[in-house]
Amino acid sequence: MGVVDPRPLLAPLISFACAGLVFAAGRNAFWRRFWSLSAAAVKLALVLSMLPGTLRGVVYTFDVVAFTPGIGIAFRADAYGMFFALVSSTLWTLTTIYAIGYMRGEPDRSRFFGFFALCVSTTVGVAFAENLLTFFLFYETLTICTYPLVVHAETPEALRAGRVYLTYTLIGGGFVLLGSVMAFDAAGTLTLAQPGILPADAGGATLATIFAALIVGFGVKAAIMPLHGWLPLAMVAPTPVSALLHAVAVVKVGAFGVTRVIYNVFGVELLQDLGFATPLAWLAAFTILAGSAIALTQDHLKRRLAYSTISQLSYIVLGAALLTPFAATAAILHVAHQAFAKITMFFVVGAIQRTTGKTRVSELAGIGARMPWSMAAFTIAALSFVGVPLFAGFVTKWYLSLGALQAGAGVFVGVMLVSSLLNAAYWFPIVHLAYFRRADGGDEGVHEAPPLLLVPILICAAYVLLLGLTTQVPGMPFSVAQVAVERAFAVPAVVP
Amino acid sequence: MSVAWEQLLPWAVALPFVGAALTPVLAARSPRWTGPWAWGVVLATVAVTVGLVAHVAEAGAFTYAIGGWSGAYGIELRFDRFAAWVLPLSLLFAVIVPFSWRYVVVSLEPARWGAFYALLLLVMGGMIGFSITGDLFNLFVFMEVTSLSSYALVAVGGRGVAAWAALKYLFLGAVASLLALLGTALLFVLTGSLNLADVAARLGPDVARGPVLIAFAALVTSFLVKAAVFPLHVWLPDAHAIAPSPVSAVLSGLVVKTGIVGLVRVVQLFHAADAVPLAGFHLALAWLGAVSIVMGAFLAIFQDDLKLMLAYSTISNVGYIVLGFGLAAPYAAVGASVHVVNHALIKTTLFLAAGALIHQTGFRTLSDLRGVARAMPQTAAVMAIGAVSIVGLPPTAGFLCKWYIALGAFEADRAPFGFALVFGALFIFVYYIRMVNALYFQAPVHARVAEATEVPWSMRAPLLLLAASCLVLGLLGGAPLAFVEPAVAGVLPVGGP
Amino acid sequence: MAPFGVDLDYVAVAALFCIGLYMLVAKSNLLKKLLGLNVMETSVFAFIVTSGMVEGGDPPLLVAGAQPPFASPIPQAMVLTGIVVVVSVTAVALSLIVQIYAHYGTLEVDELKERP
Amino acid sequence: MTDVLWGAAIVLLLLAFVCLWRADRGPTLQDRILAVNVVGTKALVVLVLLAVIAGHDYLIDVAIVYGLLNFVLTLAATRLVERGRILSEGPR
Amino acid sequence: MRTVKTTAALFAFWCVVVVPASLIDVLVGAVAALLVGAWAERFLWPHAGPLVSLVHPLRWVAFAWAHAGRMIASAVHVLRVVIDPRLPIDPEVVTQTVAFDDEAARVVYANAITVTPGTLTVDADGDTFVVHCLDAAFADEVRGGALARDVARLFEGRTTA
Amino acid sequence: MKGWALALVVVVAATLAIGVQGLPTHDAPEAPIHDHVGARYVERGVEETGMRNLVGAVLLNYRGFDTMVEVVVIFTALAAVLALPRAGSVADAPEALPVSPVVLFVVRLLAPFIALFAIALLFRGHVSPGGGFQAGALFGALFVALGLVLGRRGAARLVPERARPWLQAAAPLTFAAVAALGWALTGSFLGFPQAPELHAVREAMALALEVAIAVGGGVILGSLFQTMEA
Amino acid sequence: MTLALDLASLLLLAVGLAFVAGGTLGLVRLPDLFSRAHATGKCDSVGASAILVALALQGGFSFGDLKLLLLVALVLVTAPTAAHALARSAYRTGLEPWRRAPAAGWRRGAERRDAGAP
Ligand code: NA
């Protein structure tokens, strides 16, 4: 049921406007914070206001401009988009609070918060893009708006990371553009409102090229190996950036794109016929394992988180590539699960860095005693990633395994298991160090993170817990994911 | 009251010419007033132009017989939709002229003010005439007005280097003009006519192919040189980089477009005549465009001189346009046509902003201009907006152009060009990012840069206006398409999309 | 004139064109290049004018006693215009050359290329 | 008679080409100007020959104009050279 | 007075050039000649009138005759030189000072030297004449000063304001 | 360089040699150049333009627009040269080198005749080709020559200071004025009235154009040289 | 009469061509600008004048042919003047006149003078 409503347009626009106001605020901290926070709140409210409708199956659409038939800028808040928008606007609100605390005393804060707002704006734009063109529009804008955040420190190292980041993402953008153009040429439309637009008779080579171009294009941001090289380097950015962008916005936009390609550009049926998804699934499986393996070897905290992110993102890709309703549910859910868990971890790492200056795993001995609340949150996130039942990560892995079986590819269940082991292998040592080893320096006093950092950490951790426990509560992400899956597969998702 | 707009067509050319002729007269009395006078002339011309464009949008194309001699018996002006699409480019003069006031006052002695503004008006008049004439020889003469004033404008700013750059430009430009004349002469000998439409009609199958091909090649080469398509671009970088910034804006934004307009006219003519193998030609054109995109961008990457970088970027952008027309597909042609205007606007913005930076700091290389954004935030922001626009990032109009051209590539079953286009664009990203990096993310190395002040309002207002226009043109997105599509349908060997 | 089926006028025009082209490209001196350019232009004018002639024709002056056929007046008008254009361009080129010589003290392209 | 005049014209044109050799050779700029000036004189005579051959009186007017221009341009070029405005013989 | 003379000369010139066929032709010629004659005041000799009117006509005819003869002789001389395979020249530059009262005389002398066989006026600056001679014999001739005396006689008695 | 040039010339020559195959034999009365537009001009030119010199008819009337742009080109050259930085003096330039008295004498002698001859050409323009342009070239030569021999101050006296910019702009301005007049009289830009009672107007318009071309062109050519030489 | 005129005309034409050819030869052969100026200033002007007079005599001498004599005057005035102007320019800009090398003297007298020269 489609309803014309400007809210899918307003949601991204809000933070665009806010960005302008933040830039204009200059050195005035009050107005900078005021505009940042109020935009976050308004945006969250806007998105939430559409949630009831979405749960009822309402789809909000808004066409801005049509250049020629089939090409235009249009917005559409379907269930999957809503899901993604909810995750990002919630996390933006939290991250903004965290960032206000974290960035205290840093130079160029207006630039930082301005582009920060722009990034989230584009993320929500991606979520609500009605067609691939609009999607691409925001996708590329995101690239550009992230750049100033990556090079924020203006050190040579940061500039180099920025260069690498741009090289990867812009080439990826090129592939997306190429795929989109070819898709339009083949289908005559770019809408994402259908379960697949490409005609089966478009020719195998053409379809393969389109698939490859789009997957490579989005795969860069989704950090599918071997396209992941930019992500660890980008960790040079301030922690809130790593947290929001490299846990949610940028990387998820990539993963979101991959799922859109699978469900809405090609469609499950066509892909099943074509068999393109199988290699993608294998690639994702490889990334899951290899990412984890490399994470294991990283001593630098943020880099370990980065490789973990690479690994986790491919859960989403794998889930989508399996082409079954269960796997799809897992994929969609993991967008939220991974986001909240990973952001918790980044927040904690940032808080550790801010309060103690420690950046390496090996330096964390005894940190649990000094920052009990933070490390508790970290532990919750770690448990979730490992897939301990009742935690959010378990839900993902459970559905993913079901989906793999549904697709007749039991081998991926094995991948899940190995991955869980690897997850455990690189997260638990941190927990172990934090709680069961004494710091060498003997500085044992409690130095918890300041409230502006701690509050978002705790909220996120709580949410991770909640996500695992509330799969049956309407209005929680799970229900939204279900609606989305029903749309993609045109069948009611089976809840085991 | 209704204005008989059609009757005003020749005055769109005559007004700037008369204004130019009177400028030195005025300069002899009070040089101070030449700038405002030139601006007034520009505004009057623009008013006529806009009225004409509106008229065409409403009533369609029309012809005007100079002296009442219609058809081939005299000189005919033809105001079609393509002309109506490119003509509003003269609007940019309304911004460039006031921008140059400060430059003129600071850098030129009063004895030269009149001549400078006269040349600007002559460039404008020549371009307008070039776009609307329906006569081959007349095309040549108008081209000469524009070219000759461009050569001189390049040399206005300095002594040795500028004169040398201008002379190089002159030599290549003169050879190009000569080729155009040769082509015109051949067609005239073959058909006995100079009227574009009439020549097309008379180039029947009984006309010898050899000379026709040579005429075609001569005309095309001529306009490719004027458009600075790689490898015929060699005159451009120095000329555009060394010229005073308002002049660079005129040259890069507008004058190279005469080559494009000429190309379109030639293709139009020969398509109507069906006298040369246009398919092969289009393919060659597409290749040239693709190579220009890549090479222009590639060469731009290595430039430290801000204006030189912008100059190379022009080669690259002209490549887009040429590729778009070369693909000979409706979508691609639309994209190319839009990019003609789009690039003009953006490149004007960029060159003027670069000029403002150079004017205030005295430095012109990126390494010297590092960190200037802190001292001149508004100018730097204009620069950044220009960069984003020209790179063709969504949601700017530049993106739309690329989109359409790439679409045309697939539409015409020439996928490799789609690939070349999309990935050639990445080169362009590279150097604009370098520019933004230098301006914003690097610390100043010169005290003069760190302590620079914003440009005076006579320069700042045009800059802000242009930057706003870039954004608006982008946000308008497809609005102009309604106008372009019929325009392109009229000039291309293919129908509209 | 067309002995041996070769139109000598066209041959002369083409020869002139090529001579000019050679001077323009091969000569290092700017003045010689300019001269070469002018030679090329002259060849095109010659082509236009000769193409307007007609066997046994009078110039297009319809005074008493003039007999048809007449040479076409259009090529002559074109060439007059063309000459004026070329003279104008040449004047500007010369001014630039004067500037270059005043600044660099040379007109040799090889040497100019080495100067900053 | 007409043939004789044609012959004279052709001889003059050939001689003019010979003069161009000097224009190319130099070695001084004045040599070149001199050579071009002499070519101009020959061209003037050729114009008059053509006028007489074809009976086009107006060509004599053209010849007068040509002769005057030839003279003035020679003087002008000479002046530019002696004022040091252009000098082809750069340092060797 | 000079304007009238100039105008008259110009009108005669007009008649040769235009070959008047109607009254209009004559009238236009007269007006044009008058206009140009008047305009010429802006650049003609500041003090003296045109050469022709002030020199005794007979002297002038005689000189012109000699002049023509010199001219032809010198052309013949050069012709002989250049077709001689040995190229029999041995140039020499002579600097000579001859005092004339009159600008016109100086010019006529310079010109006369030029059209005399084997000599060419290279420079004329005030009373100093620099003459390029194709060989020593001509140089000696110039030094002898016969030609200078001829010219001086031609202008004898001419009044300069 | 020479080798490349030669190769280029060979290629161009070959192209031209192949290309001219099939060009209409010029001189042939049936060539397209003679049977289309040109034929009409020969047939009806005198009647339509009132000019017996068809080249003049084409220049001023049929293709007067070309000529208008062309005078703008001349004007552009002037503006171009005036806009350039002054060349500045070469260190060893003999600035005060006086002109040879012989040259001075000859130029002064010729000058009035050149001027009158130019006027004669203008006057006879309607029966012999060139007219305005040749006269303009002569006026230009005249100004150049006088400028050469008279020196800066002498040359300045040739044309009154205040009139000079007007004279330089004379040709384009006259064209615009004539075009406007034609616009008013005939409804077309640069239209020449054909009605018999307006023949005098038509002739006056053509004469105005010729004179403007001659004087304007001449003054501009002279100014060009003076600027360059100064 | 016509025959006589024609013959005179032909003769003048031949002589004129010979002079022009000689001037051209001089332009090519002579060793420096000054000596070349001799050749062109004399041979060419006289030769061109001769041809022009020959043409004036063609088919009888008419009033219209006065114009040709005008042209003769023009050539006779301008060609030597141009040669002089160029020679002067070369002289003033420091061009050394060519001298015959002593060893290659073509007559004995040359050696004597050269020995005496500074
Ligand atoms: Na005329």
Ligand code: NA
């Ligand atoms: Na013309």
